[in-house]
Amino acid sequence: MTNPPGLLISAPSSGTGKTTVMLGLLRALAEDGLTVQPFKSGPDYIDPAFHRAAAGRASFNLDSWAMGAPLLGAIAAQAQGADIVVAEGSMGLFDGVAKPGELGHGSSAETALRMGWPVVLVLDVGGQAQSAAATALGFRMYNPDLPFAGVILNRCASPRHERLTRLGMERAGLPVLGVLPRRGDLTLPERHLGLIQAVEHPDLESAIAGYAAFLREHVELEAIKRAASSGPMGPSSAALPRPPAQRIALARDAAFSFTYPHLLEGWRAAGAEILPFSPLADEAPAPDADLVWLPGGYPELHAGTLAAAERFLTGLRRHAETRPVHGECGGYMALGEGLIDKDGTRHRMAGLLGLVTSYEKRKFNLGYRRAELLADMPGFSAGTALRGHEFHYSSIVEQPDAPLARVFDAEGAEGPQTGSRRGHVTGTFFHLIAEASA
Known part of the structure; x- marks a missing residue:
């Protein structure tokens, strides 16, 4: 038995827009009638509340440094009954601790490998064009065993900018799953620990609906659904x-x-x-x-x-x-x-x-x-x-x-x-x- 097919949304670093992409994607898929199970890779305790608001289903953390295999499997099993899984990475895709814990370094890439979820890499292409493909290709080849779905190009300045950036991705053989034009309003409020809490957002529902409409207009949702994949089902919730x-x-x-x-x-x-x-x-x-x-x-x-x-x-x-x-x-x-x-x-x-x-x-x-x-x-x-x-x-x-x-x-x-x-x-x-x- 396998888990529902899934994807992991990640990026080369923090601040690239992956959280707004994540929230918009969760809501857009839910609007299409899918039951969507969100997860968060790593120890972040703020994002899961935003995920729940977007997907209408509780989100859970998966942490390959802090959690043993039975617990990871039990948490992954919370996806039973869902049509698709969408997980959000932490920091950059391969960022983790220097010394492995009981299982690993705690990176988002480890989570994707363990769960069999292909990675969607969100790239901030501001200030570059074809060069963005070199960054994406480096992430694709850093661990060839990591399943890779493609890239979403964020903060694209113009149609010409998009054409040039796509040329680089085509040369590198990397699927482009979406191109998001630059918009200053697609940010979430922050304070010293990162994002404000979901309960404090002045109009969270309106913001998420706006992200979903934006994603629906600029991302190939059907291609993203087709790219989803997964690994074996974890053990029961007894763990x-x-x-x-x-x-x-x-x-x-x-x-x-x-x-x-x-x-x-x-x-x-x-x-x-x-x-x-x-x-x-x-x-x-x-x-x-x-x-x-x-x-x-x-x-x-x-x-x-x-x-x-x-x-x-x-x-x-x-x-x-x-x-x-x-x-x-x-x-x-x-x-x-x-x-x-x-x-x-x-x-x-x-x-x-x-x-x-x-x-x-x-x-x-x-x-x-x-x-x-x-x-x-x-x-x-x-x-x-x-x-x-x-x-x-x-x-x-x-x-x-x-x-x-x-x-x-x-x-x-x-x-x-x-x-x-x-x-x-x-x-x-x-x-x-x-x-x-x-």
């Missing part, structure tokens, strides 16, 4: 992550939204109840929850509101007296004593950990993480190895509590972002993806 508790109060709003979809799917599939609540609306976690989980997000943009959310803070503190609370990245910062915003104003947080963090002096923290737990955290016992991803600009000012884990980057270098623990409360700067052996 998805197990829930850390039966009743999980999950913070979910514009301040706390970065939760990997495969985690939530696994929790639900195993029978856990997820009880969402909004700290920004001053909602307390469900009083009968077994666990409170605060995901990452943008607490620094809402620090004043969070500091004044008395019902939320009181409920959180009451829960922590007897039951576990866990925070990731932004959620971890909200569990601390204080958060200093970019203007230097310190805001009082929950005070369940001694952590104080600051955005006043930005410090870029990015990359895969392997953590060896020094103590129990919800769902995992001391000694367990976890894999995750860290992406934030905050600095630690104070961290007086016991460390939760030894944390290493993808090349094995140990770092200072150990997470912390106090009583029933734990927190990490990395976003959990999977147990290392999963």
Whole structure:
């Protein structure tokens, strides 16, 4: 049995327009009556929400560095019932870590190879013509085993520019699946972690409909459908992550939204109840929850509101007296004593950990993480190895509590972002993806 046929949309680098191509393609295919399954290659936790808005179907991350073969297969199996799969790559097609993890380097090319999805390369041809074919040919030949569907030429300036660029592609023997003229309005709003969240977009539905109309006019949809292919079906959803508790109060709003979809799917599939609540609306976690989980997000943009959310803070503190609370990245910062915003104003947080963090002096923290737990955290016992991803600009000012884990980057270098623990409360700067052996 095989998965539905699929494609992976990638590019030589970030900033080429592949996300808008991805969203327009998802919607255009759905408008044609197809059930479209989106995926995201790599650890990005913002794009899947945009994919869901475009396709009307939950998108999932596939990560060949952080995920073992059973988990990759279980996530790929979420495509059952779809007519076609469209996956979006991260960064450049072959970009990954220098030292392979359990399975590989985490590149989009590895995802395409594992899943049998031909690559559609989105090329920004601004400032070049026939030379763009040399770039595309290099990507085509870098790994001859990688299935390759063709190219979409983006930001083409004129009919003459298109003719010249097509000549180069014809000489290189590369199929051109579409040519997109330059348009300044085909961009998504961004902030310091990349795209704004889907829930924050001022008119996301209108934007996606516009991308779809644009793609339909300038891309050969039938040729793209014909190019789709796939590999063997993965195992059942039994390999998805197990829930850390039966009743999980999950913070979910514009301040706390970065939760990997495969985690939530696994929790639900195993029978856990997820009880969402909004700290920004001053909602307390469900009083009968077994666990409170605060995901990452943008607490620094809402620090004043969070500091004044008395019902939320009181409920959180009451829960922590007897039951576990866990925070990731932004959620971890909200569990601390204080958060200093970019203007230097310190805001009082929950005070369940001694952590104080600051955005006043930005410090870029990015990359895969392997953590060896020094103590129990919800769902995992001391000694367990976890894999995750860290992406934030905050600095630690104070961290007086016991460390939760030894944390290493993808090349094995140990770092200072150990997470912390106090009583029933734990927190990490990395976003959990999977147990290392999963």
